[in-house]
Amino acid sequence: MNKLYVGNLSPSVTVEDLKQLFCERKLPVADQILLKSGYAFVDFPDQNWAIKAIETLSGKVELHGKVIEVDYSVPKKLRLAGKRGIALCGPDSSEAPACVETAPLPAATHVGHREESHDGGHDAPM
CATH class of the missing domain: 3.30.70.330 (RRM (RNA recognition motif) domain)
Structure with missing residues (x-):
């Protein structure tokens, strides 16, 4: 990264x-x-x-x-996923600086990239 x-x-x-x-x-x-x-x-x-x-x-x-x-820079959705106990490991999280092994990522949850934050977060523009 x-x-x-x-x-x-x-x-x-x-x-x-x-x-x-x-x-x-x-x-x-x-x-x-x-x-x-x-x-x-x-x-x-x-x-x-x-x-x-x-x-x-x-x-x-x-x-x-x-x-x-x-x-x-870690996209907001990845930061929030870690706070909710969702795993930050696997192909959808290759940009996470550390692999946090918590709960498996639910199949219906999409962890993607956000272009920019409007709430002062540290979203990485893609």
């Missing part, structure tokens, strides 16, 4: 600020940065760069007076 969630951003942070932050740390970002209010989604060229970004930045870097959080 190469898409990361960057959270705890000040409302004054711009896409240019994020690009500069990654550039200063020699972290190459892919095509686009999707900036929302207080968070952003950033694509990296491959998983190794994504891991390096998490290790380099999360909880260690301050931007506009706030320490930023960097983690894998």
Whole structure:
């Protein structure tokens, strides 16, 4: 998974600020940065760069007076599925960063991807 969630951003942070932050740390970002209010989604060229970004930045870097959080972007439905005790293992959840073995996924339940959250969640745009 190469898409990361960057959270705890000040409302004054711009896409240019994020690009500069990654550039200063020699972290190459892919095509686009999707900036929302207080968070952003950033694509990296491959998983190794994504891991390096998490290790380099999360909880260690301050931007506009706030320490930023960097983690894998997990679609909202997958996050909610884990809270309801549904398994996050198998072919429909290949993007889940960890396999949580709880209850089997009911056949009628569809775990898919959402394009974007309108409630301030950390949905990954696809």
